Amino acid sequence: MDPIKQDGSAAVNGRKRAMELLAKASTEELQVGWQAIEPKPEVHAVRGPESGLVMVRGRIGGGGDAFNLGEATVSRATVRLGSGEIGHGQLLGNDRERARLAAVFDALRQRPEHQQAVDALVDAVESRVAAEDRKRAEQTAATRVDFFTMVRGDD
Amino acid sequence: MYVAVKGGETAIANAHRLLADRRRGDRSLPAVSIDQIVAQLGLAVDRVMAEASLYDRELAALAVRQARGDMIEAIFILRAYRTTLPRFGLSEPVDTGRMKIERRVSATYKDLPGGQLLGATFDYTHRLLDPSLLTDEPVADPVRKHADESTMMRVSDILAGEGLIEADGRLPEDDVPGDLTREPLEFPLNRDLRLQALARGDEGFLLALAYSTQRGYARTHPFVGEVRIGDVEVELDMPELGFAVSLGRIQVTECQMVNQFKGSAKNPPQFTRGYGLVFGQSERKAMAMSLVDRALRAEEFGEDIVAPAQDEEFVISHSDNVQATGFVEHLKLPHYVDFQAELDLVRRMRAEYDAKSGAEKNSGVREAAE
Numbered sequence: 430m431d432p433i434k435q436d437g438s439a440a441v442n443g444r445k446r447a448m449e450l451l452a453k454a455s456t457e458e459l460q461v462g463w464q465a466i467e468p469k470p471e472v473h474a475v476r477g478p479e480s481g482l483v484m485v486r487g488r489i490g491g492g493g494d495a496f497n498l499g500e501a502t503v504s505r506a507t508v509r510l511g512s513g514e515i516g517h518g519q520l521l522g523n524d525r526e527r528a529r530l531a532a533v534f535d536a537l538r539q540r541p542e543h544q545q546a547v548d549a550l551v552d553a554v555e556s557r558v559a560a561e562d563r564k565r566a567e568q569t570a571a572t573r574v575d576f577f578t579m580v581r582g583d584d
Numbered sequence: 585m586y587v588a589v590k591g592g593e594t595a596i597a598n599a600h601r602l603l604a605d606r607r608r609g610d611r612s613l614p615a616v617s618i619d620q621i622v623a624q625l626g627l628a629v630d631r632v633m634a635e636a637s638l639y640d641r642e643l644a645a646l647a648v649r650q651a652r653g654d655m656i657e658a659i660f661i662l663r664a665y666r667t668t669l670p671r672f673g674l675s676e677p678v679d680t681g682r683m684k685i686e687r688r689v690s691a692t693y694k695d696l697p698g699g700q701l702l703g704a705t706f707d708y709t710h711r712l713l714d715p716s717l718l719t720d721e722p723v724a725d726p727v728r729k730h731a732d733e734s735t736m737m738r739v740s741d742i743l744a745g746e747g748l749i750e751a752d753g754r755l756p757e758d759d760v761p762g763d764l765t766r767e768p769l770e771f772p773l774n775r776d777l778r779l780q781a782l783a784r785g786d787e788g789f790l791l792a793l794a795y796s797t798q799r800g801y802a803r804t805h806p807f808v809g810e811v812r813i814g815d816v817e818v819e820l821d822m823p824e825l826g827f828a829v830s831l832g833r834i835q836v837t838e839c840q841m842v843n844q845f846k847g848s849a850k851n852p853p854q855f856t857r858g859y860g861l862v863f864g865q866s867e868r869k870a871m872a873m874s875l876v877d878r879a880l881r882a883e884e885f886g887e888d889i890v891a892p893a894q895d896e897e898f899v900i901s902h903s904d905n906v907q908a909t910g911f912v913e914h915l916k917l918p919h920y921v922d923f924q925a926e927l928d929l930v931r932r933m934r935a936e937y938d939a940k941s942g943a944e945k946n947s948g949v950r951e952a953a954e
Contacts, residue, residue: 441827449830481670483831485639485818486677486761487783487861489753489775491738491838495677495761496776498783499863501639501818503672503831517825521818521832522640562684566731569686572702573729576694 447538447547450554451531452520458557459530462550466543471511472533478506478518478525504528514539607652621645630835630864631655635905636662637765637784639834639863656786660906676819676828680838680861682735683814690739691808692842698736703813739810740840740857749842749855771897778880778900779873783862785903787869793893794875801891802879805844806858813837813865837862841874846885856885 454462482500489496505519506529516536518528538547608615622629622645632644636659644662651657687703690696702708743749753775755761762777769777782790797804815833822829839860847853858878860870879893892898902908 444825445827445829452830452832479670481672482638482666483672483818483820484674484763485834486675487680487779487836488677489755489779490857490859491680491740491752491840491861493752494755494759494776496779497674497761497763497765498678498780498836498861499634499637499639500666500671500765501675501831501834502643502669503820505672517822519820519822519829519831521834523642563731563733564728565684565686566733567728568726569701569703570731571727571729572687572704574700574702 444535444538447551448517448519448531448535450551450558451518451534453558454527454531454550454554456524456527456530458550458554459527459534462534462546463530465546465549466537470537470540470543472536473509473511474506474529475509475515476505476507478504478529478532480504480523480525506532508532508536510536510540512540607650616649618642618645618649621648627865628653628655630866631787631869632658632662634863634866634869635659635784635786636666637863638662638666656905656909660909663906673820675831676821678816678818678834678836680812680816680836681738681741683812683816683836683838684833685736685812685814686835686865687814688736688810688812689808690810692810693739693742696739696742696810698732698734736812738812738840740842743809743842743855747854750846750857753859769900771900772883773896773900775877775881778896779859779861779877781900781903782860782873782876785873785900786905786908787866787872789903789905789908790872790876791868793879793899794872796891797875797879797893802882802887802894804856804858804875804878806875806878807842808871809840809842809857811837811839811867811870813867835864837864837866837870839867839870839874841871841878843878848886856881 451459481503483503485498485501486495487498488494501521502523503519503521504523504525504527505517506525507518508516508529510516514536516532516534516539518531518533518535520528520531534547534550537543622641625645625648626641628648629641629644632647632655633639633641635655636644636647638644640662643665644658647658647661647665648655650661685698685701685703687705688698688701690700694700740749740752744751755774755776759774759776762774762780764777764780769781773781796802798806813835815835817830817833819828819830821827837860839858841858841860843856843858845853846856856878858874858876858881860873860877862870862873876893876899879891880896880899882889882894887894889895
């Protein structure tokens with residue numbers, strides 16, 4: 430059985446969070462993160478990197494049963510470190526190199542000596558995404574309508 | 585019978601070379617980049633993604649550039665490309681209730697929780713050509729205000745609280761969502777397949793049908809309960825890990841159309857609904873989709889089917905602009921042999937007609953003479 434399934438929910442949540450933020454990391458962020466990894470591990474490709482499709486589903490009425498909305502391009506990769514850890518990377522779009530690097534970091538995060546470096550990268554991505562989200566939310570908030578009522582007549 | 589005719593290779597090759605030249609246009613002007621198309625012609629890119637049924641902004645922009653801005657040609661190219669890719673799986677259904685909202689308006693509730701957020705909209709502009717866009721004048725940064733980042737409830741959930749609106753669509757218990765890219769359509773369809781077809785349907789066609797319902801051809805008394813635009817996470821279950829992970833976000837537009845009551849012996853009167861969900865930012869398409877979705881539910885509600893927008897086979901069979909353009913445009917390809925056969929036939933009919941009317945004329949002349 431995959432070790433992730435035995436470790437309990439904290440480990441699962443940590444890995445899930447890291448994978449999701451690695452999917453949002455830019456090429457540059459991943460490359461900077463890679464430079465911070467010393468010594469560089471041996472990395473073997475297990476699957477991919479390859480591009481394909483995922484059928485994106487919606488829900489009827491927003492919360493009802495599922496329907497197929499349309500496909501999205503996805504790139505994914507699976508790698509194995511020289512020390513045996515398996516890493517998966519999967520993200521929207523056609524950028525196979527980003528998927529491969531995401532897989533490498535997913536594997537590295539399972540090595541105690543690299544976990545801190547990977548988490549630093551993941552945290553940096555999280556703050557960048559949060560800042561971008563906040564900026565967009567604030568721009569949208571400025572377009573919120575404040576209704577007021579015109580009082581007509583004396584009574 | 586097919587008769588093979590050779591020839592034209594050189595003409596075709598030269599025509600394609602000429603196309604490449606005309607696509608590039610005046611070489612003294614800089615070429616438009618894919619990034620520029622994504623950033624500055626974003627709604628064209630979104631339409632191509634929606635109707636090609638493939639979410640990928642770079643590829644859609646490439647298709648727009650390759651097609652010289654011909655949207656249906658771009659959609660065709662992107663559809664063709666998607667057939668070359670393997671499918672890795674099905675996403676978890678996206679949760680539009682947790683959307684990162686960029687725009688959200690309701691025509692039914694003024695003071696709904698979260699408020700009316702206009703976002704970047706053409707609404708309330710005066711539709712006057714802006715001469716400042718003839719040049720590259722600096723653009724002011726958007727205003728920012730404190731944002732309430734809590735999730736915004738859907739308007740349908742507000743009405744549902746009172747029991748005055750039908751629930752979100754349910755399919756039979758054992759139903760697996762149909763996929764028209766895998767199996768040929770067989771009418772009648774379930775609502776899931778209809779929504780898939782409408783989501784990739786031609787915006788102009790759906791707009792015209794939606795408009796027809798407003799003008800009385802299958803009137804449904806619609807209100808926009810809510811239109812929302814924003815990003816949603818796309819999650820994919822990872823069997824090798826035993827949990828689902830987000831692959832990133834996509835932008836979608838969702839429309840909840842609220843329509844007139846339907847009551848029966850079993851159900852009290854309540855609002856009915858039409859639903860629209862489209863890739864990218866496309867309010868017009870999402871609204872048209874929701875109106876047509878509702879019109880196509882006529883049979884479900886025991887309504888008389890009297891108008892084109894209610895005719896499922898008519899609507900769904902003609903909503904796909906790649907199929908439509910293929911069949912219409914194939915008429916310009918060589919039909920020399922077919923036409924020769926028809927020409928031959930009409931000549932024979934004409935000869936028979938002339939012979940007959942000549943004979944009648946002769947007999948007429950004779951009668952008059954008698």
